[in-house]
Amino acid sequence: MDFLFHDFRNAGAILEPRTAWREMKSVIHGVSADDVLAMHAELSEGRQARGQRPYAGGQAAVNALLDRRLTAVGGWVSQPHLFKGNELENWKMDFLKEGIGVEVSFNHAEAIPWQFTRLNIAGESERVLEEHRIEVGIVICAGPSLKAWARMDGAVGTFHQFRAWLREMRPILPVPLMLIGLEADGWPQATAFRGTDVGSRTRPSASGVDLP
Numbered sequence: 339m340d341f342l343f344h345d346f347r348n349a350g351a352i353l354e355p356r357t358a359w360r361e362m363k364s365v366i367h368g369v370s371a372d373d374v375l376a377m378h379a380e381l382s383e384g385r386q387a388r389g390q391r392p393y394a395g396g397q398a399a400v401n402a403l404l405d406r407r408l409t410a411v412g413g414w415v416s417q418p419h420l421f422k423g424n425e426l427e428n429w430k431m432d433f434l435k436e437g438i439g440v441e442v443s444f445n446h447a448e449a450i451p452w453q454f455t456r457l458n459i460a461g462e463s464e465r466v467l468e469e470h471r472i473e474v475g476i477v478i479c480a481g482p483s484l485k486a487w488a489r490m491d492g493a494v495g496t497f498h499q500f501r502a503w504l505r506e507m508r509p510i511l512p513v514p515l516m517l518i519g520l521e522a523d524g525w526p527q528a529t530a531f532r533g534t535d536v537g538s539r540t541r542p543s544a545s546g547v548d549l550p
Contacts, residue, residue: 339366339368339370339520339521339522340521340523341366341481341518341520342481342497342518342519342521343517343518343519344500344504344516344517346504346508346511346514346515346517347511347513347515348514349475349476349514349515349516350516352473352514353438353474353476356436356437356438357436358413358414358435358436359438361411361414361435362408362440362476365407365411366404366478366518366520368407369400369404369407371487371526371528373403374396374400374403374488374528375399375528377402377403377406378393378396378530378531381398381399381402392532393531394489394491394531394532394533394534395488395489395490395491395494395531395534396484396487396488396490396528396530396531397480397488397490399488400484400488400520401442401444404442404478405432405433408433413435413436414433414434414435415434415435415470416432416433417431417432418430418433418434418467418470419467419470420459420460420463420467420470421465421466422467429456429459431456431457431460431470434470434472437471437472437473437474438472438473438474438476439457439460439472439475439476440475440476440477440478441453441456441475441476441477441478442478443477443478443479443495443500444479444480445494445495446491446493446494447493447494447495447496447499449495450499450500450503451503451507453477453479453500454475454477454504454507454515457472457477457515458511458513460472461473461512461513462512462513472513473513473514474513474514474515474516475514475516476515476516476517477500477515477516477517477518478520479495479496479497479517479519479520480494480495480496480497480519480520481496481497481519481521481522482496482497482498482519482521483521483522483525484519484520484521484522486522487522487527488522488528489528489531489532489533491534492534497517497518497519498519500517500519501517504517
């Protein structure tokens with residue numbers, strides 16, 4: 339899998355010497371269309387066994403793949419808590435290693451600012467657990483081609499929307515961030531995803547711009 343990236347506040351200079359950054363890039367590049375489809379089939383089988391419908395799009399499969407492969411590398415903490423013993427103790431990041439906090443977001447576009455906010459809290463709040471404090475963050479989202487290929491809901495935020503929010507939020511985001519947009523350019527058409535079948539929400543336009 340290829341990816342787009344956007345360097346915010348010189349995050350690349352901080353990430354480049356760190357083993358965790360090289361591991362992250364290796365894991366992403368190692369994901370293929372067949373890997374995503376196999377994970378989707380695995381997740382669907384489990385949901386059907388519980389009497390649930392399979393996931394409509396491929397975002398759950400991509401998420402699960404990243405989780406499985408990153409944690410298999412070693413040293414990556416999955417779902418680290420930011421706080422302990424207060425009203426925010428359920429707040430977590432997705433992954434953590436070597437002072438790098440990672441958020442993987444295939445959520446509604448309205449949630450985009452919260453991905454950046456969570457990482458900035460992890461780097462700046464005096465009450466964050468010291469062992470989970472970060473120096474730099476990575477936000478992973480869908481590029482336009484992956485969103486279309488995996489038939490993600492039309493409301494899912496994409497790389498260009500994330501980048502636009504970074505531009506507008508710059509005055510209140512002191513933590514360096516690397517934005518990564520996962521792409522599926524050249525992947526064969528998939529029929530495993532049913533989409534949400536709600537109007538035009540899952541249909542990409544011919545220009546690649548999501549239809550309302």
